[in-house]
Amino acid sequence: MSPFSGREAITEFLQDVDDQLDQSVKVYLVGGSAMTAHQLKDQTKDIDLVLGVSAEFELVRDALLDMGFVVENEPTAEFEDIGRTLELAGETGVQVDLFEEQIVGKLRLSTEMRERAEQIYGGESVAGFTLSKEDMFLLKGVAGRGYDPEDMLALVRSGLQFSVVGEELEAQLPVNTGTVEAHQLYSYSHPLMTFEQTITRFDGLPSEFTDQVEALADRAFTERTVIEHLQTGSLEIEILCRKVTDNDDSIDRPETVRKAVTNLAEKGVVERDGSDVSQPRRFHFPELQARSDRGEFFTPEGCGGLEVVPRIES
Template sequence: MRARFDSSYIRSELERIGEQLDDPLTVFLIGGGAMAFQDLKTTTKDIDLIVASGDDLGQLQAVLLELGYNIVREPDEEYEALGAQRILENDDGCRIDIFHQQVIDKLVLSDGIRKRSERYLNPSNLVVELVSPEDIFLFKAVAGRVDDIEDMFSLLQTDLDFDVVEAELAAQIDLLDQELFVTYVNEALADLTEQHNVRTPLHEPVAEITERVYEELEVLHALDEPKSMPALQQELDYTTVELQDIVSRLEEKDAVKGTADRIERLSTTI
């Protein structure tokens, strides 16, 4: 079982990093580490940090190596799926996950996330911005790790502003130029309901987007070769109006091309 670390330990490690840095560096603390500083979690296995540039990533990695951290070359499946650009671990078992601008191809360090973050620590050359509970909730919803559903439930106790969460979800759709990641949010919310019998204002809009995405994926899968609208309708259980709507959405996403007599798949991703 992996070791867990409290806010005092996390603070100490961040201070060590700040003292070792030669140049100023800003990091955004997200996930369990941020929750520990917000008194929402007593311990965490990881310190999740987002940096804004490749230079910042290189600078942070170099300092961590100087402090005795080692690069985790073969992370387990859960961490590989998380998509951190670098994962480093010290002799205590404390793991630091470094993300460059984006988490798991499902969450971008947006202007909104930056603005809602609050400066929490400023040890020497390191500036630590604490990501808001609303944005941590969204991060947890797409991360897919063992503890994330419990963390989402803990975050619900902070009286989250779900208007902010929903607005950020919409912003992420625009930034990523896709809606597929919303299906992961839907799965997390379903798990949250199953495990804790709670629903949030986010459930309904996320479920609606997820339903649209699954409809579009079903049509794309059926278009293994160009087909006419009647042939496609015969294969799938949609009315003419429903199918026309789905195809129109896919055309807007440049995933299909429709002509007078057939529909052709251009992409398998949306």
């Protein structure tokens, strides 16, 4: 596999895609390719591209197929109402990950992200951008087990506006609804959970920022506790509040549980019938419960085997 060394190699790849197209598209680099374009990394072995419009996603996919790439995997195929992800491989071993608006069911390419992006290529049909360092830090942080501590540390040391990171994280909520939201909460893979657990590996981040992230993550953990209690059937709201507060030392107020139920209902994860709260049968995950019992998740206790990141130096 030939790595892409420096920004020029990445823009040459975008030129190759440009040569295949006769309609305008905007592509946004994320991951290692964005780090390389920002000159925070010498090279990258693959290219990660986000397309904000479904029609443009299909145009770039077809262009890559015309260039000899083949689709190897579609990680999001089993989920509905989620942006598509395609993993394509070229004849020389080069891999391109293509995202349709949403990055592997996590965060979406928001209007604010597009406005902060820096253009690095402009051709006849392709306009290529790299996301801001703040947005790259956020995207890497929600990856969970797949996060890259060295890249995140390089981003922090380059200088970040953490208020921008926090504002974008909050603006993304709710990240998903229905089955995807329920699955991510139950499997501890929700972006709020993974981001909070990732940044605890760094010392020296602004306390205002870490406090904000912790508060948002607490909401997600409370919602997970609620749906766990509903796996065996519906409960009257007061009984649900009592079960949650009696069994979880971190949740001591019934109002916190009621707020979580309201949020889950708005996202279509639970249903209300008078004072009864239930979860649709399709949101029951016995296989995830078994994995949780075996300690296989990126949990508050285990954190999925994340490596400790060196202390950030000013």
